Amino acid sequence: MSLLTHLPRHRQLVCRQCLHNRRQALPLALSKRSITTKQDAEQIRRAEWETQARRIRSGAQKSMLTVLEERGFVKDVAGGRKALDWLLTEKRIGAYVGVDPTAPSLHVGHLLPLMALYWMYFYGFNTVTLFGGCTVQIGDPSGRKTARTRQGADVQAMNVQSIEAQLRKLWIHVKCLGIKHRYPIQTSADNHQKVLDNGSWLKGLTAVDLMKDLGSGMRLGAMLSRDSVRQRTESGDGMAISEFCYPLFQAYDWWHMYSQKGVQLQLGGSDQYGNICAGMDAVNHMRKLRRGENERQVDEDVLTATFGLTTPLLTTASGEKFGKSAGNAVWLDQTMMSSFDLYQYFLRTSDDDVERYLKLFTFIPIDYIYLVMEKQRKDAGKRVAQHLLAKEIVELAHGAASAKKAEVAHKEAFSDGTRTFSLSALRKTLSNGTIVDVPTSSNMIEPTESDRALKLTDYKRGFIAATQAPSTATDSSIDDVANSVVTIPSTLLRVGTFPRILHAAGLVASRNEGHKLIKSKGAYVVVPNSGTVENPHGLKWEQVPEGTSIDPNHYLVDWEALVVRSGKSKFQVCRIISEERFEAEGMTCPGWEDFKAKRAEQAAAGKDQ
Ligand SMILES: N[C@@H](Cc1ccc(O)cc1)C(=O)O
Secondary structure, eight states, rough: OOOOTTTTTTOOOOOHHHHHHHHHHHOHHHSSSEEEEEEHHHHHHHHHHHHHHHHHHSSSOOOOHHHHHTOOSSEEEEEHHHHHHHHHOOOOOOOEEEEOOOOOBGGGGGGHHHHHHHHHHHTEEEEEEEEOOOOOHHOOOOSSSOOOOOOOHHHHHHHHHHHHHHHHHHHHHHHHHHHHHHHOOOOTTSSSSEETTTTTHHTTOHHHHHIIIIIIGHHHHHHHHHHHHHHHHHHHHOOHHHHHHHHHHHHHHHHHHHHHHHHEEEEEEEGGHHHHHHHHHHHHHHHHHHHHHOOOHHHHHHHGGGGEEEEOOOOTTTBBBEEEEEEEEEETTTSOHHHHHHHHHHHHHOOOHHHHHHHHHHHOOOOHHHHHHHHHOOOGGGOOOHHHHHHHHHHHHHOOHHHHHOOOOHHTTTTTTEEEEEEEHHHHHHHHBOOOOOOOSSOOOOOOGGGOOOOOOHHHHHHHHHHHHTOOOOOTTTTOHHHHHEEEEEGGTTTOOHHHHHHTTTSSSSSHHHHHHHHTTOOEEEEETTSSSSSEEEEEEEOOOOOOOOOOOGGTTTEEEEEEEETTTTTEEEEOOOOHHHTTOOOOOOOOOHHHHHHHHHHHHHHHO
């Protein structure tokens, strides 16, 4: 906990443990009077750090790197593991994670390096989350097989604005979670935690200066041998000079923050390894050039050296890509993915993955995670670990109030394992649920010059609609439901059309797969009026019966909703509306165009006869 020195003395809320630590850490003279001057604060910070270092050296506390490794954050360390472990114990260095605002929101994949950085914050390091207001205009080729499509200046400006706000919001939630989990955040200093835009220094940098200083120290051989460059040249697609030079800009960021803020460590996803190594070389070169430091000092002094740390690429235990829902990214922005859906995405985590995710995506102390996992193994059906994971992530991304609401909505919806579904929860979902029309074209909806006034939220909605998997997808990797409510025209509800409905609801990738799901007894539907005396509003699930004589209309709840489920917990609430309204509002759903085409064909054939 911080010492909250700006508050009057009686409001400095410090828990007993912190008070004890603080007394131990403070030089006697300081602990007796109130802390006022900057030097005092600095002295306390130093004393706090020294106490922590002593505890780590004596084995009473785990080192920073050990914590990161134990929780699964470390794939590669550039610069040497042992040296980094030592440095992180001895010196309160600066560390940073950068993201390019290529979309209006971060997605869960971004969280990995960010979480590692947040842990460093709890340990007292000076931390920077950087957004690439300038680098996004160039486009990082790392890990990409093709060049990015160029975005309009308006789109870019909105993305930058949105990502900056999101990074700031995440920090607020991180601090709240830190307090909740009782991490002793050390006395804050000006540079303890910052959100920076690389535009603020790259914009003023001239091309000549970049090439003269930094460019002269970067070797072509190393840059050419990078995977992203090799792949493109080998595939014949080639690469633009701008993309090829991208690492120079990222390297300059680091040099800027190294020289101004003592940032010695960069964290990033595994695709950033090349950029990070290029940055380390560049910083060394600049140190020799600008500061006139001698070669040996730069190459050998660990206390001033730079290091890189990459986080692993996440896949689920069954080998699928992590962070995709129905083929789309799992966004952290609430207007692009509701708290309900984000919660549901993580609630579906398999038992094999959940422990790993709890370590990576939550700040829950590791011993508590082990306890939860014991409980989980005893009664896996309750999914305690998954609920905990889902709630913590929503709390991190959307805040505590949203997390609580999402938890209640889910627990109510599945009040008895996955067997009952309460009417009130369903009604709530129907009234809150975002109805996202799946667009007919996969073109990005980009605001034009004349659309300058377009609000950010509208833009985000447009973005999410445009980047959804196309409605006619037959991609069998669709294993998820992205929205709380989908809208389906009543025309699709005919005797024998359950496979079509499962497809329209997004639970399966085609009508054929719908058939298969029903046949394998994996499809369920909520039965209306199935409450009991004890639980009159509870709704029960029933297996969708096989056969062509089943009428989905018999399962309509409140005459407006059909709730279908695939397997254990993948469910979808479908709002049923008339075809006229569906068409008038320009909506569509998987299989709809196909259905209409067939209907027209049949009508034409009927006329011919
Ligand atoms: N290149 C990074 C983002 C980044 C930008 C600037 C930096 O200084 C660091 C990282 C990415 O695409 O993920």
